[in-house]
Amino acid sequence: MKAGPIGTLIKKDLILLFRNKALGIMPHVFLVLLIVIYFIMPSKVNEGLKLAVYGSAIPQILIDEMAEEGVELVYMNSEEELNQGVDDGDFIMGIVIPSDLLHRISSGERPEVKAVFGSTTLPAMKKAELKFVEQIVFVLQGEPLNIHTEEQILGPDMTGRQIPMRDRLIPIFALFIILMEIMGVAILIVEEHERGTLSALLVTSMSMGSLLTAKAITGIGLAFLQAVLILAATGILISNPLILLTGLLLGSMLVAGLGFLVATLGRDIMTVIAWSVVVLLILFMPAFNILLPGVMSNWVNVIPSHYLTDLMHRAVHFDARWTELWKNCVILLIIDLGFLALGSFALRRKLA
Amino acid sequence: MSASRILTILGKDLVHSPKSFHFIQAVITPLLCTLMVYMLFGSVLSGKPSIGFVFDGETEISDLIQKLEFLRFSEYESIDTLKAAVLSGKLDLGVSIPTGFDQDVRKGGPAYLKSYIWGESLMKDRAVIFAGLSDVLVELAGKEVRVDVKTITLGNGESKPIGQRFLPLLVLLAIMMSGLLIPASAIVDEKQRQTLTAVTVTPASFEEVVVAKSLLGFIMSFVMGVLILVLNNSFGANPGLLFLTLAMAAAFASAFGALAGVLLKSLIGLTNFGKSLILIIYGPGILSLFPRIPQWIAKVFPTYYIFNPVLEVTQNNAGLTDIGIELIILAILIMTLTVIVFFVGKHKKLQIA
Numbered sequence: 001m002k003a004g005p006i007g008t009l010i011k012k013d014l015i016l017l018f019r020n021k022a023l024g025i026m027p028h029v030f031l032v033l034l035i036v037i038y039f040i041m042p043s044k045v046n047e048g049l050k051l052a053v054y055g056s057a058i059p060q061i062l063i064d065e066m067a068e069e070g071v072e073l074v075y076m077n078s079e080e081e082l083n084q085g086v087d088d089g090d091f092i093m094g095i096v097i098p099s100d101l102l103h104r105i106s107s108g109e110r111p112e113v114k115a116v117f118g119s120t121t122l123p124a125m126k127k128a129e130l131k132f133v134e135q136i137v138f139v140l141q142g143e144p145l146n147i148h149t150e151e152q153i154l155g156p157d158m159t160g161r162q163i164p165m166r167d168r169l170i171p172i173f174a175l176f177i178i179l180m181e182i183m184g185v186a187i188l189i190v191e192e193h194e195r196g197t198l199s200a201l202l203v204t205s206m207s208m209g210s211l212l213t214a215k216a217i218t219g220i221g222l223a224f225l226q227a228v229l230i231l232a233a234t235g236i237l238i239s240n241p242l243i244l245l246t247g248l249l250l251g252s253m254l255v256a257g258l259g260f261l262v263a264t265l266g267r268d269i270m271t272v273i274a275w276s277v278v279v280l281l282i283l284f285m286p287a288f289n290i291l292l293p294g295v296m297s298n299w300v301n302v303i304p305s306h307y308l309t310d311l312m313h314r315a316v317h318f319d320a321r322w323t324e325l326w327k328n329c330v331i332l333l334i335i336d337l338g339f340l341a342l343g344s345f346a347l348r349r350k351l352a
Numbered sequence: 353m354s355a356s357r358i359l360t361i362l363g364k365d366l367v368h369s370p371k372s373f374h375f376i377q378a379v380i381t382p383l384l385c386t387l388m389v390y391m392l393f394g395s396v397l398s399g400k401p402s403i404g405f406v407f408d409g410e411t412e413i414s415d416l417i418q419k420l421e422f423l424r425f426s427e428y429e430s431i432d433t434l435k436a437a438v439l440s441g442k443l444d445l446g447v448s449i450p451t452g453f454d455q456d457v458r459k460g461g462p463a464y465l466k467s468y469i470w471g472e473s474l475m476k477d478r479a480v481i482f483a484g485l486s487d488v489l490v491e492l493a494g495k496e497v498r499v500d501v502k503t504i505t506l507g508n509g510e511s512k513p514i515g516q517r518f519l520p521l522l523v524l525l526a527i528m529m530s531g532l533l534i535p536a537s538a539i540v541d542e543k544q545r546q547t548l549t550a551v552t553v554t555p556a557s558f559e560e561v562v563v564a565k566s567l568l569g570f571i572m573s574f575v576m577g578v579l580i581l582v583l584n585n586s587f588g589a590n591p592g593l594l595f596l597t598l599a600m601a602a603a604f605a606s607a608f609g610a611l612a613g614v615l616l617k618s619l620i621g622l623t624n625f626g627k628s629l630i631l632i633i634y635g636p637g638i639l640s641l642f643p644r645i646p647q648w649i650a651k652v653f654p655t656y657y658i659f660n661p662v663l664e665v666t667q668n669n670a671g672l673t674d675i676g677i678e679l680i681i682l683a684i685l686i687m688t689l690t691v692i693v694f695f696v697g698k699h700k701k702l703q704i705a
Contacts, residue, residue, distance in 0.1 A: 029628055030627065030628045030630070030631065033631045033632075034631075037631070040645055040649075041642065041645070042642075042645075045474070046476075047474050047475045047476060048475050048476055048479075049475075049476045049479055066479075069475065069478060069479045069482055070474075070475025070476050070478060070479040071476075071479045083506060086506060087506045087507065101499070105498050105499070110498055110499060110500050111499055111500070112499065112500050112501075112502050113499045113500070113501050113502070114501075114502050114504055115501050115502070115503050115504070116504045116505075116506065117503065117504070117505045117506065118505075118506055118507065119505060119506060119507030121505070122399070124399075124400065124421050124422045125399075125422060126503065126505075127420070127421055127422050128420075128422035128423075128480045128483065128484065129480075130501055130503070131480075131483035131484055131486070131487045132479075132483050133501055134483075134486075134487055134490075134497040134501070135483050135486050135487070137497050137498075137499050138486070138490055138495075138497050141497070141498065143495055145457070145461065145463075145486075145489055145490065145493055145495075146460055146461025146462045146463065147457065147461060147462070147463045147464075147465065147489060148462060148463070148464050148465075149464075149465055149466070149467050150464070150465075150466045150467070151466075151467050151468075151469060152466070152467070152468050152469070153468075153469045153470075153471050154435060154438045154439045154468050154469065154470060154471060155438075155439050155441075155470060155471035155472060156471045156472070157471040158471055158472045159471075159475060162472070162474060163472075180627075187620060191620075269618075269619060269620050270373050270619060273373070273620070273623055274373055289441075293440065293441025293442075293472065294437070294440045294441035294442030294443070298440075
């Protein structure tokens with residue numbers, strides 16, 4: 001295997017790619033748009049709930065207790081100010097409690113408490129928020145329940161440092177960009193085969209091994225560079241750069257082997273695209289567990305891309321180090337080499 | 353231009369196009385997405401926090417908690433499976449209720465329970481769960497909150513559940529996928545197989561071919577838009593206006609598809625073209641899911657003038673006067689695209705000749 005022909009083939013593929021506006025430029029426009037969307041999306045998570053209160057005083061101990069649970073009670077100077085605050089969206093609801101509430105309850109009355117909602121509050125959330133009113137009034141009634149709760153937090157406690165959706169999405173975008181190159185690698189090979197240029201290349205001093213190496217390097221390089229670009233542009237790469245770069249490289253290598261396999265399965269470009277979509281959908285499933293934790297069953301952990309998504313998620317959001325992530329890297333490397341070997345073998349048989 | 357030749361080509365395409373990958377993709381994808389939205393927003397994406405229980409003995413808590421519509425409830429056989437569910441994020445909170453808990457609460461306590469909180473759950477979700485759980489425990493204890501709560505809603509709108517907010521995006525997806533992919537892939541496929549040259553040797557002209565393919569796209573686009581609305585049972589109070597909007601949307605999408613078909617040389621180019629335009633085409637729908645993002649940004653996208661009229665008619669019972677300006681802009685966009693297709697088509701026809 002000689003470096004010269006490999007380098008020439010890579011250069012040829014890249015020139016042809018960028019000459020084609022649809023293939024070469026549009027995906028980068030897509031990349032830029034993803035980065036723009038990242039910066040438009042909210043950078044903070046609104047964790048707590050703010051309620052406006054007017055009327056009867058609420059004991060400080062209850063205010064503190066509710067604040068610990070994420071519910072902030074804010075006193076208003078008038079009912080009009082309360083209504084305005086709710087209407088403006090500053091508060092999820094307003095509670096107007098009669099100042100003589102306890103007196104009226106103790107004299108057997110059922111006083112009226114107003115719960116004020118904005119027009120955008122969903123019906124189900126109204127019912128949930130009404131429970132806050134009842135919780136407050138029950139405590140004011142002075143009839144505490146003698147129930148003791150032993151609490152245990154499972155997993156890292158992210159209170160006050162929740163991951164914004166845009167930060168959850170970036171590793172997923174990077175994964176998507178990498179996986180899309182499976183289609184790219186497969187098409188690179190099948191296109192040459194359809195045009196007959198593959199046979200022509202093999203008649204020259206270029207060996208099959210050099211040809212496959214060149215295609216693999218082109219695919220890996222494109223996948224890796226685009227993924228690095230999106231992580232760098234959004235600032236995500238700053239946290240654990242070495243681990244992330246290693247993960248992206250290993251993920252990109254996965255693309256090469258799978259791209260070869262898909263090229264073996266496809267008769268023409270359209271069937272290659274169809275197979276690529278199937279493979280992509282399967283490999284993308286572990287990403288749902290980052291977006292929507294608990295959605296997917298544990299069986300999804302057998303999918304190879306799980307190790308990449310898990311590595312990126314933990315490295316970016318939980319500051320995981322090499323001691324925690326080395327196993328993911330080793331497993332990914334083994335999977336990469338396995339798919340590369342399998343893909344190369346299958347492709348050689350098909351092209352021979 | 354002959355109507356009979358156009359209809360002949362259209363008839364041929366109606367028979368043979370359903371076998372193509374892009375046709376199948378344009379039909380299946382919106383239907384699959386509709387199914388996914390229906391399934392997911394009935395559960396994990398409903399916005400409701402989730403609570404799981406392990407009951408060691410007989411208790412009324414299960415019945416009481418299931419009445420709370422704002423929580424998703426599930427029951428587990430053992431503490432280990434409950435803790436695993438909490439740790440995976442499936443549950444925001446897991447609670448273990450020991451034997452005799454109900455009796456202890458009714459006697460006035462003390463009663464004990466264990467709770468397992470998912471570390472990544474939002475504080476507001478925990479607050480909602482605790483409020484619901486407190487309500488259940490108060491009822492179990494036989495006590496009551498001795499006030500009447502009067503609910504006041506400001507403004508005159510009623511908020512829609514998030515699953516319903518996806519509907520205009522699904523309609524946009526159905527219309528644009530069919531309108532863009534079907535005529536574009538039909539034209540490009542004919543170019544690649546060189547049957548286009550063969551057809552133009554006959555009395556049928558290049559323009560007639562493009563019109564026939566566009567009509568195919570228009571029909572499929574309109575049908576798919578209506579189908580998605582039928583599946584979601586969401587025609588609003590003004591179905592006539594809705595059909596007009598869908599027809600104009602289908603016309604826009606198929607004109608865009610014809611332009612893509614005339615410009616692009618290969619199906620792979622079409623695939624990448626479609627991939628690259630995902631955000632531009634579906635931008636207004638995606639932005640509408642994030643109300644905190646300034647919504648004026650959506651007006652920059654051409655598909656906003658499809659998306660917003662559909663949303664207003666299906667969800668806010670808008671009339672013609674409410675969406676008239678947007679429909680006029682859409683009509684201008686359709687005419688502009690048609691003129692561009694005409695001129696570009698003329699230029700490309702000379703190349704084929």
